Amino acid sequence: MSARPDVATAATSVAAAGTVAAVETVTAESADPCCAAPLPVLGRDVTVPLVTGGEVTYAALDYAASAPALQRVWDDVAAYAPYYGSVHRGAGYLSQLSTDLFENSRVTVAEFLDCRPGDQVVFTRSTTDSLNLLAATLPADCQVFVFETEHHASLLPWRDARVTYLNAPRTPEQAVATLERALADRDPYGPALVCVTGASNVTGELWPVKELAAAAHAHGARIVLDAAQLAPHHPVSVQELDVDWIAFSGHKLYAPFGSGVLAGRADWLRDSEPYLAGGGASRKVARRADGGVDVEWHTTAARHEAGSPNVIGVYSIASACKALTEAGFDSLVERERHLIAKVREGLAEVPEVRVLSLFGDDAPRVGVISFVVEGWNSSHFAAALSAEYGIGVRDGLFCAHPLVRTLLGSDPQDPGECGAPEAAPGERSEVGVPPAEGWGRSLNAIRVSFGAGTPDEHVERFVGAVKELVRDGARWKYRTEDGRCVPDRG
Numbered sequence: 001m002s003a004r005p006d007v008a009t010a011a012t013s014v015a016a017a018g019t020v021a022a023v024e025t026v027t028a029e030s031a032d033p034c035c036a037a038p039l040p041v042l043g044r045d046v047t048v049p050l051v052t053g054g055e056v057t058y059a060a061l062d063y064a065a066s067a068p069a070l071q072r073v074w075d076d077v078a079a080y081a082p083y084y085g086s087v088h089r090g091a092g093y094l095s096q097l098s099t100d101l102f103e104n105s106r107v108t109v110a111e112f113l114d115c116r117p118g119d120q121v122v123f124t125r126s127t128t129d130s131l132n133l134l135a136a137t138l139p140a141d142c143q144v145f146v147f148e149t150e151h152h153a154s155l156l157p158w159r160d161a162r163v164t165y166l167n168a169p170r171t172p173e174q175a176v177a178t179l180e181r182a183l184a185d186r187d188p189y190g191p192a193l194v195c196v197t198g199a200s201n202v203t204g205e206l207w208p209v210k211e212l213a214a215a216a217h218a219h220g221a222r223i224v225l226d227a228a229q230l231a232p233h234h235p236v237s238v239q240e241l242d243v244d245w246i247a248f249s250g251h252k253l254y255a256p257f258g259s260g261v262l263a264g265r266a267d268w269l270r271d272s273e274p275y276l277a278g279g280g281a282s283r284k285v286a287r288r289a290d291g292g293v294d295v296e297w298h299t300t301a302a303r304h305e306a307g308s309p310n311v312i313g314v315y316s317i318a319s320a321c322k323a324l325t326e327a328g329f330d331s332l333v334e335r336e337r338h339l340i341a342k343v344r345e346g347l348a349e350v351p352e353v354r355v356l357s358l359f360g361d362d363a364p365r366v367g368v369i370s371f372v373v374e375g376w377n378s379s380h381f382a383a384a385l386s387a388e389y390g391i392g393v394r395d396g397l398f399c400a401h402p403l404v405r406t407l408l409g410s411d412p413q414d415p416g417e418c419g420a421p422e423a424a425p426g427e428r429s430e431v432g433v434p435p436a437e438g439w440g441r442s443l444n445a446i447r448v449s450f451g452a453g454t455p456d457e458h459v460e461r462f463v464g465a466v467k468e469l470v471r472d473g474a475r476w477k478y479r480t481e482d483g484r485c486v487p488d489r490g
Contacts, residue, residue: 198230
């Protein structure tokens with residue numbers, strides 16, 4: 001891809017820095033997948049204070065929001081940082097090296113996703129940005145079909161299209177049948193796009209993506225896969241799933257720095273106006289005699305990457321893709337199943353806990369589990385897990401309001417929003433008992449999520465904490481402050 005062997009050699013050396021120890025660690029610890037150690041991540045030794053006194057190692061169990069960065073990714077980025085330079089248009093050595101790393105990262109991501117020849121890999125800010133980009137490329141009169149179960153990143157970008165929202169299915173088979181009926185009944189029969197998640201950010205359940213793709217194509221539609229929750233946990237193949245596009249975020253794939261990916265078919269991307277207008281997207285700009293400007297846009301992925309790109313963010317995604325591939329998804333998936341079983345078995349021993357699910361207990365899933373606790377406000381419960389046990393989880397509606405409301409059996413107009421309890425300001429809970437009926441009642445849920453960097457101790461501590469809180473109540477008073485449930489410190 002580069003005619004500059006000295007630069008290419010330097011780029012390869014930078015990319016290889018810090019990887020030998022990581023590969024050796026993964027290889028040595030992965031002989032037995034069930035007993036394999038977690039991948040090293042940043043923050044694994046961070047300690048946090050407890051309101052009850054002392055400190056404890058922080059248990060990061062909110063991977064579905066943002067996963068901690070792999071140590072391997074951080075080391076690779078640190079090795080590259082001194083060589084950082086502007087990409088594509090610089091004549092200097094560091095600019096050429098950075099350009100090579102940037103474009104080689106595109107190749108790495110394409111290989112990670114098993115893209116087809118001719119597919120484009122466009123770097124964005126996030127999954128949300130990727131799907132908004134795709135929404136901007138839709139052909140005229142395109143209809144979009146999306147289940148109400150989607151994350152808002154997949155549910156909301158289609159503002160300029162005709163959108164059909166499909167009801168939440170209760171089985172994978174029902175999902176396929178629902179989509180087939182909707183596509184067959186569309187009027188007029190023109191271009192169409194289906195948007196579907198690979199794994200729910202609320203229940204963790206895997207969706208029948210390959211079957212949905214077949215249904216879409218059978219009815220002349222295309223399909224985009226929101227792989228934000230799938231790609232960090234399972235191998236994702238564009239060709240095997242037969243999807244037209246895939247979108248995912250780096251910050252959920254153990255890579256920081258605010259980068260994302262949209263990968264897939266080039267035609268809609270090539271035929272639309274650039275997502276952003278500016279340098280990098282333009283190939284040629286000339287003044288006209290009438291005083292206006294003529295622009296010739298790139299037809300490659302650069303068409304939708306105007307401005308100076310997030311080179312470090314892009315490189316961190318490529319590093320994460322390599323690290324997960326080298327670790328081996330078979331081992332990662334098997335170990336995660338082991339953790340999922342621990343959590344689900346532990347929660348099943350608490351009658352007051354109800355785990356949320358669309359497809360039932362036997363549905364395959366990733367390490368994302370949401371639940372409610374009878375008699376508890378979810379924000380209060382999550383605050384107690386953090387303040388008294390050093391466990392970080394998420395509470396709220398998880399930017400999937402329609403899905404959570406459906407799972408909780410609530411009316412769409414009932415109160416409740418992401419992470420905000422309904423308690424009056426200053427209202428307090430009692431020590432030693434669950435909140436009184438009516439205190440901070442909300443329609444929110446609690447979500448625990450984990451992945452390749454999660455030690456067994458973290459999930460074991462979580463299960464033990466849930467049992468203690470339900471049995472004994474909180475050991476501290478809590479109050480509502482700025483829409484959040486926080487420890488009452490006086």
